[in-house]
Amino acid sequence: xxxxxxxxxxxxxxxxxxxxxxxxxxxxxxxxxxxxxxxxxxxxxxxxxxxxxxxxxxxxxxxxxxxxxxxxxxxxxxxxxxxxxxxxxxxxxxxxxxxxxxxxxxxxxxxxxxxxxxxxxxxxxxxxxxxxxxxxxxxxxxxxxxxxxxxxxxxxxxxxxxxxxxxxxxxxxxxxxxxxxxxxxxxxxxxxxxxxxxxxxxxxxxxxxxxxxxxxxxxxxxxxxxxxxxxxxxxxxxxxxxxxxxxxxxxxxxxxxxxxxxxxxxxxxxxxxxxxxxxxxxxxxxxxxxxxxxxxxxxxxxxxxxxxxxxxxxxxxxxxxxxxx
Amino acid sequence: xxxxxxxxxxxxxxxxxxxxxxxxxxxxxxxxxxxxxxxxxxxxxxxxxxxxxxxxxxxxxxxxxxxxxxxxxxxxxxxxxxxxxxxxxxxxxxxxxxxxxxxxxxxxxxxxxxxxxxxxxxxxxxxxxxxxxxxxxxxxxxxxxxxxxxxxxxxxxxxxxxxxxxxxxxxxxxxxxxxxxxxxxxxxxxxxxxxxxxxxxxxxxxxxxxxxxxxxxxxxxxxxxxxxxxxxxxxxxxxxxxxxxxxxxxxxxxxxxxxxxxxxxxxxxxxxxxxxxxxxxxxxxxxxxxxxxxxxxxxxxxxxxxxxxxxxxxxxxxxxxxxxxxxxxxxxxxxxxxxxxxxxxxxxxxxxxxxxxxxxxxxxxxxxxxxxxxxxxxxxxxxxxxxxxxxxxxxxxxxxxxxxxxxxxxxxxxxxxxxxxxxxxxxxxxxxxxxxxxxxxxxxxxxxx
Numbered sequence: 001x002x003x004x005x006x007x008x009x010x011x012x013x014x015x016x017x018x019x020x021x022x023x024x025x026x027x028x029x030x031x032x033x034x035x036x037x038x039x040x041x042x043x044x045x046x047x048x049x050x051x052x053x054x055x056x057x058x059x060x061x062x063x064x065x066x067x068x069x070x071x072x073x074x075x076x077x078x079x080x081x082x083x084x085x086x087x088x089x090x091x092x093x094x095x096x097x098x099x100x101x102x103x104x105x106x107x108x109x110x111x112x113x114x115x116x117x118x119x120x121x122x123x124x125x126x127x128x129x130x131x132x133x134x135x136x137x138x139x140x141x142x143x144x145x146x147x148x149x150x151x152x153x154x155x156x157x158x159x160x161x162x163x164x165x166x167x168x169x170x171x172x173x174x175x176x177x178x179x180x181x182x183x184x185x186x187x188x189x190x191x192x193x194x195x196x197x198x199x200x201x202x203x204x205x206x207x208x209x210x211x212x213x214x215x216x217x218x219x220x221x222x223x224x225x226x227x228x229x230x231x232x233x234x235x236x237x238x239x240x241x242x243x244x245x246x247x248x249x250x251x252x253x254x255x256x257x258x259x260x261x262x263x264x265x266x267x268x269x270x271x272x273x274x275x276x277x278x279x280x281x282x283x284x285x286x287x288x289x290x291x292x293x294x295x296x297x298x299x300x301x302x303x304x305x306x307x308x309x310x311x312x313x314x315x316x317x318x319x320x321x322x323x324x325x
Numbered sequence: 326x327x328x329x330x331x332x333x334x335x336x337x338x339x340x341x342x343x344x345x346x347x348x349x350x351x352x353x354x355x356x357x358x359x360x361x362x363x364x365x366x367x368x369x370x371x372x373x374x375x376x377x378x379x380x381x382x383x384x385x386x387x388x389x390x391x392x393x394x395x396x397x398x399x400x401x402x403x404x405x406x407x408x409x410x411x412x413x414x415x416x417x418x419x420x421x422x423x424x425x426x427x428x429x430x431x432x433x434x435x436x437x438x439x440x441x442x443x444x445x446x447x448x449x450x451x452x453x454x455x456x457x458x459x460x461x462x463x464x465x466x467x468x469x470x471x472x473x474x475x476x477x478x479x480x481x482x483x484x485x486x487x488x489x490x491x492x493x494x495x496x497x498x499x500x501x502x503x504x505x506x507x508x509x510x511x512x513x514x515x516x517x518x519x520x521x522x523x524x525x526x527x528x529x530x531x532x533x534x535x536x537x538x539x540x541x542x543x544x545x546x547x548x549x550x551x552x553x554x555x556x557x558x559x560x561x562x563x564x565x566x567x568x569x570x571x572x573x574x575x576x577x578x579x580x581x582x583x584x585x586x587x588x589x590x591x592x593x594x595x596x597x598x599x600x601x602x603x604x605x606x607x608x609x610x611x612x613x614x615x616x617x618x619x620x621x622x623x624x625x626x627x628x629x630x631x632x633x634x635x636x637x638x639x640x641x642x643x644x645x646x647x648x649x650x651x652x653x654x655x656x657x658x659x660x661x662x663x664x665x666x667x668x669x670x671x672x673x674x675x676x677x678x679x680x681x682x683x684x685x686x687x688x689x690x691x692x693x694x695x696x697x698x699x700x701x702x703x704x705x706x707x708x709x710x711x712x713x714x715x716x717x718x719x720x721x722x723x724x725x726x727x728x729x730x731x732x733x734x735x736x737x738x739x740x741x742x743x744x745x746x747x748x749x750x751x752x753x754x755x756x757x758x759x760x761x762x763x764x765x766x767x768x769x770x771x772x773x774x
Contacts, residue, residue: 108545108661128662165544168542168544196542
């Protein structure tokens with residue numbers, strides 16, 4: 001794997017490999033010294049064209065736990081505001097020879113473009129409303145830990161699917177892992193043709209009880225100004241996941257940040273059914289696994305082919321070695 | 326009506342040549358035969374049976390071996406030559422050079438330049454520049470509304486006197502039905518065709534591609550086909566009500582074809598065009614996010630493409646227009662949503678359509694040649710013909726030459742062609758426009774030998 005551009009290009013084996021690697025790294029996070037030397041001397045560049053605290057710091061933390069050097073480049077207050085094109089910015093930053101570029105932009109396909117313009121491994125941290133693959137990987141990781149297996153799970157993704165890159169990546173990732181995916185929301189926020197991704201479409205939550213997992217999407221206030229829904233109040237009364245709608249056996253997920261009282265009621269956010277903080281926690285180890293796969297994975301590909309076991313021991317070895325470091 | 330020549334520019338030196346034993350095809354004139362064709366002093370002076378004419382001094386001899394095809398030069402009613410103001414994309418010289426390389430003998434230029442072509446003095450200066458720079462004759466369609474803003478009519482009568490062939494706000498719709506009605510009323514005074522880019526902006530709102538399964542999967546805001554078809558239906562009704570003359574530009578969907586068919590059934594004075602890319606490509610081609618596939622209207626679905634082909638065949642769609650829309654490399658080398666809309670098309674139109682529709686047997690060659698030449702009459706101009714005693718407007722094509730679009734670069738200043746890299750058949754060897762030799766392919770020498 002040279003880049004992580006989308007879930008679309010990953011098969012089940014690739015997703016499982018990253019999740020398994022993340023499980024190994026999870027142990028590191030529980031140590032007093034949360035660091036392994038796996039990527040020592042490597043440079044990870046965070047290039048963010050959209051404001052993002054959570055994703056950016058999650059990547060930063062992941063890179064630092066692998067002992068990589070991290071440079072953050074935010075588009076605001078930079079040459080970008082002076083009119084530099086994405087290509088020129090990337091070419092300029094490439095002069096610093098980053099090993100990986102973590103890229104977030106408001107533009108669909110930008111990370112794929114950048115992967116053609118420079119030699120670094122590109123991690124798509126969100127390209128417009130297209131994909132957010134590391135979010136989907138951490139969602140798979142979280143669910144797998146909670147449920148054991150995602151095979152045959154029924155997962156409902158509820159809310160603003162039209163404007164959600166998380167939804168697109170999750171629809172693909174959950175299905176690749178054997179789940180059955182349904183998207184539900186108001187017809188103005190469910191794009192025509194989304195069912196061609198393999199999911200079912202519902203416009204009400206009448207059948208929500210059949211879900212094993214309820215994944216609520218963030219309802220952005222700014223959508224209101226474009227009148228995608230008549231009012232947030234009415235939206236909440238039809239689509240809010242609350243104590244009345246969520247059944248006792250269901251797992252609740254959300255990519256954050258939560259709008260309490262809109263897509264989720266306060267009581268479900270705080271309920272033990274919610275794995276929202278587990279998702280955030282998973283973010284770091286999954287991103288560690290992704291960076292490790294891209295920057296160190298190729299070295300281990302040989303071992304992996306030779307015997308199945310050594311890949312494990314090599315990774316754990318790296319992890320343990322760092323414990324002592 | 327116009328006091329000026331409608332078309333300006335073209336090569337000054339008249340062509341002198343003998344095309345010996347070429348297979349001439351001019352369906353409208355009933356010509357489909359191997360012939361010798363002499364061009365003297367820019368006029369198609371003599372037609373004879375193959376091998377009966379001999380070259381005289383100072384005449385170039387081109388041997389067709391009964392194989393090279395001679396068609397009336399094509400006419401494109403919809404190109405963007407970018408002069409004035411956007412000469413980094415294209416100008417009158419490069420744009421008309423591209424047209425000549427595609428077999429075109431005349432083109433109509435759109436007014437969405439900088440400044441917008443919306444006043445008589447500006448039209449006069451651009452026409453003067455075209456007289457100097459254009460390789461083939463160019464006609465101009467100034468703006469319907471000042472600055473393309475849709476708020477106030479441009480000075481249509483003065484523009485008509487200065488040589489406007491019609492009017493268009495191309496690139497933008499005339500959103501207000503009331504404004505369009507006024508333009509149709511004014512048309513009675515000044516003549517000229519109103520060429521309309523049809524799009525309801527409340528439906529297209531910021532979309533970057535066709536709304537459908539591909540846009541849903543990519544997460545790109547889509548433009549539904551009803552954004553076009555509802556406006557076509559509305560404006561056809563206005564044309565009927567005012568007995569006005571409307572030309573619908575670049576039809577892209579089945580709904581619009583139906584709306585035009587209805588309008589024609591009513592006897593309303595409407596005509597329409599379709600682009601090679603809408604006849605050959607679909608939104609599936611956008612999946613790769615190649616910005617050359619981003620155009621306005623967007624590439625639509627296979628069912629729309631089939632409806633457009635059927636419309637062209639039946640005559641509901643009157644002609645092919647490239648909507649040649651050059652953009653500089655750095656403008657297109659950006660993420661898809663940021664890229665400007667448009668593809669170049671003049672240099673590939675014939676070969677792409679011949680390869681994609683004629684060779685597979687979808688359309689006949691006669692029909693394609695007709696639809697590539699029919700537009701002139703829609704705008705009140707004489708059509709190019711292969712007939713003795715007429716000004717020479719010809720294109721000589723080798724249907725057997727295979728080439729890869731863009732392999733040796735482009736005559737256009739820009740390279741944003743949606744067919745770039747495709748293997749095509751059919752190469753324009755020679756174009757004579759208004760009597761002047763406007764294009765000559767390097768391969769022609771080899772054919773001669």
